[in-house]
Amino acid sequence: MFGINELVVYPAQGVGKVERIEKQEIRGAVTEFYIVRILANNVTLMVPVANAHSVGLRSVCDSKEGGQVLDILRDRSDFTGYTGQNWNRRYREYSEKLKSGNLRDVAYVLKELLLIGRDKELSFGERRLLEQAMSLVTLELSFALGRDQEIVRSDIQEMFQDVLGDMESEA
Template identity: 75%
Template sequence: MDLLGYLGYLTPIESASLREGTRPVFSPNDLVVYPAQGVGRVERIQRQEIGGASTEFYIVRILSNNVTLMVPVPNARNVGLRPVCSATSGEAILESLKDRSDFTGYTGQNWNRRYREYSEKLKSGALEDVAYVLKELLLIGNDKELSFGERRLLEQAMNLITLELSFCLEKPQKEIQERINSLFEDVLNKDRDE
């Protein structure tokens, strides 16, 4: 096994494709989403030699905190690097926040278990998973005061969603957050009326 595979960067198949040559999917200036970090911009594609193997890396600057990540081009899909969602998908995510059918209510379930579940969903990078965490925590927060850990996860989920939707819907992040808050007020008012 070569060093890249040994370090966990690449599987043996990816290492082989790296030696054969892999073409980048993203280009400089493309907006991408990195799981649990949020929206970033591909600054450049850079070739580096690691352990005797030469590979290309996406150099991605995360917009919310200015962190720079190096993502091996052949491993980008496996780590969850993806393009920012489309406007249609963004609107569908907002609509999904109104749906309470998958919300079971605060059950007093072990916080550690819920925290792990929510953290895994945020790390998945899937916008639907992030929306699920956001919805759950907003609805739980309506039933009880959120703990410090829950508030941190809520803030992270809100930031991840609002930043990505602000790019795909071409609206300010604050406007997206106000829209989400308004959606939840409508849902909660509808529940009170029933």
């Protein structure tokens, strides 16, 4: 159960705040909803309390997990390089990971796209996924680590400066 004013993460939308919990009658049944305002875009979501877990609503990670996610981003040992995989297949795979709501999966997408961008120009769709992953990761980490989102973004960009420098020179 989440409380009012608690920060939560909704898959593919990011960090939001539970503004209130309200009951509504739908088809004769009274259902309780979390009213969640997504911080990145001010969208309001109604999430049934009974289904919150199954739709992936979760608490913002703690500072320990936030640090582990930064370690995952730094570690390039699991990256096998651009394999020439069809961008459409990669796009679907990465979209599913972003929808999972799992911060480690989202960080994986971010790292993969940054590193793939070192070897080839990203498609428009991949660049959109990259920006979405960056936004999701940096906002959650900013709350988990108690740091400004732009500082977290800057730290991640610095980790990948060799990659981002190559991508910027190609543009």
